[in-house]
Amino acid sequence: MIIAEQKPLNDIIQMLEGHQRVLVVGCRSCVAVCLAGGEKEAGILAESLRLHSELKGKGWDIEEITLERACEKEWVREMEGAMEGKNAIISLACGVGAQVIHDIYPGVFVIPGVNTISMGAPEEQGIYMEKCGGCGDCVLHLTGGICPVARCSKSLLNGPCGGSQNGKCEIDPETPCGWDLIYRSLKEQGRLDLMDVVIAPKNWRPSRSGGLRKTVRREAVQTEEEKKIREAGQ
Amino acid sequence: MKASSNLQQVLDSGQFAVTAEIGPPKGANPEVVRKHARNMKGYADAFNLTDNQTAVVRLSSWAASLVCLQEGVEPVMQMACRDRNRIAIQSDVLGASALGVKNMLCLTGDHQIFGNQKEAKNVYDLDSIQELMVLRMMRDEGKTWGGDPLETAPKIYLGAVENPFGDPFEFRVPRLAKKVAAGADFIQTQSIYDMDRFERFMDGVRDRGLDRKVHILAGVLPLKSAKVAQYMKNKVSGMSVPDAVIDRMKNAVDPKAEGIKLCVETIEHLKTVKGVHGVHIMAVAWEEKVPEIVREAGLFPREISIE
Numbered sequence: 001m002i003i004a005e006q007k008p009l010n011d012i013i014q015m016l017e018g019h020q021r022v023l024v025v026g027c028r029s030c031v032a033v034c035l036a037g038g039e040k041e042a043g044i045l046a047e048s049l050r051l052h053s054e055l056k057g058k059g060w061d062i063e064e065i066t067l068e069r070a071c072e073k074e075w076v077r078e079m080e081g082a083m084e085g086k087n088a089i090i091s092l093a094c095g096v097g098a099q100v101i102h103d104i105y106p107g108v109f110v111i112p113g114v115n116t117i118s119m120g121a122p123e124e125q126g127i128y129m130e131k132c133g134g135c136g137d138c139v140l141h142l143t144g145g146i147c148p149v150a151r152c153s154k155s156l157l158n159g160p161c162g163g164s165q166n167g168k169c170e171i172d173p174e175t176p177c178g179w180d181l182i183y184r185s186l187k188e189q190g191r192l193d194l195m196d197v198v199i200a201p202k203n204w205r206p207s208r209s210g211g212l213r214k215t216v217r218r219e220a221v222q223t224e225e226e227k228k229i230r231e232a233g234q
Numbered sequence: 235m236k237a238s239s240n241l242q243q244v245l246d247s248g249q250f251a252v253t254a255e256i257g258p259p260k261g262a263n264p265e266v267v268r269k270h271a272r273n274m275k276g277y278a279d280a281f282n283l284t285d286n287q288t289a290v291v292r293l294s295s296w297a298a299s300l301v302c303l304q305e306g307v308e309p310v311m312q313m314a315c316r317d318r319n320r321i322a323i324q325s326d327v328l329g330a331s332a333l334g335v336k337n338m339l340c341l342t343g344d345h346q347i348f349g350n351q352k353e354a355k356n357v358y359d360l361d362s363i364q365e366l367m368v369l370r371m372m373r374d375e376g377k378t379w380g381g382d383p384l385e386t387a388p389k390i391y392l393g394a395v396e397n398p399f400g401d402p403f404e405f406r407v408p409r410l411a412k413k414v415a416a417g418a419d420f421i422q423t424q425s426i427y428d429m430d431r432f433e434r435f436m437d438g439v440r441d442r443g444l445d446r447k448v449h450i451l452a453g454v455l456p457l458k459s460a461k462v463a464q465y466m467k468n469k470v471s472g473m474s475v476p477d478a479v480i481d482r483m484k485n486a487v488d489p490k491a492e493g494i495k496l497c498v499e500t501i502e503h504l505k506t507v508k509g510v511h512g513v514h515i516m517a518v519a520w521e522e523k524v525p526e527i528v529r530e531a532g533l534f535p536r537e538i539s540i541e
Binding site: 156163183184196202204 | 408
């Protein structure tokens with residue numbers, strides 16, 4: 001899932017400057033799980049803004065809605081009615097959702113209400129850890145099921161650097177050393193031989209370094225004709 | 235083709251080698267490097283020029299290497315993976331080689347969080363082992379990593395570092411083996427205070443026969459005070475400083491003299507460790523003490539054959 005964190009209220013208020021009729025948009029997917037932008041958070045933010053408006057005499061019109069999934073157009077279109085008369089959206093969806101919302105409402109000012117942090121998972125309630133670097137060329141089968149790109153602070157591919165100590169990374173005593181985890185995992189799997197393999201320079205083209213990534217699933221792409229038939233059917 | 239550097243000749247001849255570190259200044263004045271080079275000339279076989287060590291911006295490693303060449307002392311140009319991708323690394327190798335730099339040292343580099351540019355985006359396109367592979371390919375196959383032929387291949391004597399005090403300890407010898415497999419001709423280690431652990435590391439090195447495949451220069455760093463020892467223990471990444479060392483510095487009447495004495499004793503001991511082919515002296519911000527240390531350790535005069 002995508003991990004995000006809500007921006008401070010004051011930052012959101014500053015970005016809002018000059019806009020009166022605002023829709024706060026939450027998302028029931030990842031941001032709800034990491035307690036950054038689900039229905040509850042959208043409600044709290046909208047209420048805080050209404051309170052602020054009242055106290056400061058801003059006269060804002062603030063409403064809120066929570067989408068099933070803000071990263072898919074079909075779900076975003078469902079907020080059509082709620083958008084009536086609005087000139088700004090505060091997106092509590094991740095950066096992906098915020099952009100899909102913009103795609104559907106290109107003329108409306110979309111304010112990012114969260115910072116999108118990483119692809120990760122909850123460790124325990126309230127604690128979320130980055131897990132995947134999205135490099136486009138997965139090596140988890142070689143690294144004991146632990147991603148060196150995301151979980152080593154330097155994305156090293158040939159084992160821990162000299163800064164690994166007592167299982168911790170040199171950048172911070174609270175951060176586990178990704179390669180220490182990989183070493184232990186491979187040891188448990190009886191695959192320490194993999195630690196000896198010299199891994200050549202990585203092809204970073206499938207990663208973000210290769211430029212914008214567009215994935216085409218050819219068999220799923222509809223022809224113009226199929227699109228017409230589908231539209232007529234709806 | 236290897237560079238046939240002075241350092242390589244010393245190591246290949248079986249003599250106990252000495253390298254020393256020069257930290258380039260935090261400014262544009264080359265005289266700092268020049269002064270150190272003049273002061274230490276003849277006391278080491280080659281001199282490492284650090285590459286923005288601890289991620290603090292300093293005069294560049296290649297430029298400081300050139301100043302050393304101008305002074306007639308042989309540089310070891312350090313090249314960290316933190317700040318350059320494979321394009322910049324290969325370009326710098328060609329440039330430095332063209333101007334006479336023969337020894338190059340591949341290292342990952344401290345994370346930028348330690349330095350004075352904490353908000354920087356790091357690179358780490360390559361890790362230190364991959365950097366060795368790239369440089370070896372340029373040298374031995376006359377090609378860039380992408381496969382294009384080089385009009386003139388660089389001549390390089392290829393170095394790497396190893397930290398016997400990093401964890402997991404059991405992986406430190408295999409990691410050294412990977413560096414040897416990737417092309418390292420010589421290795422310089424992190425500074426040694428924990429001799430027990432270093433000797434266990436060297437046992438592992440000899441068990442795998444690595445001491446016959448690569449020249450290992452053991453790192454030493456003279457301590458100025460107990461405070462410095464404490465700092466190294468707590469703040470410097472990947473260091474092991476036993477309490478006995480800190481206590482010895484704490485109880486010393488003249489801590490600076492004690493630091494030098496300890497450093498010389500360490501070198502004397504390292505000379506007896508099988509598989510150690512030299513020492514690497516890192517007198518950080520205390521370079522002026524290198525001649526004294528080398529002399530006291532019975533490693534002076536050096537046979538220098540720089541062209």
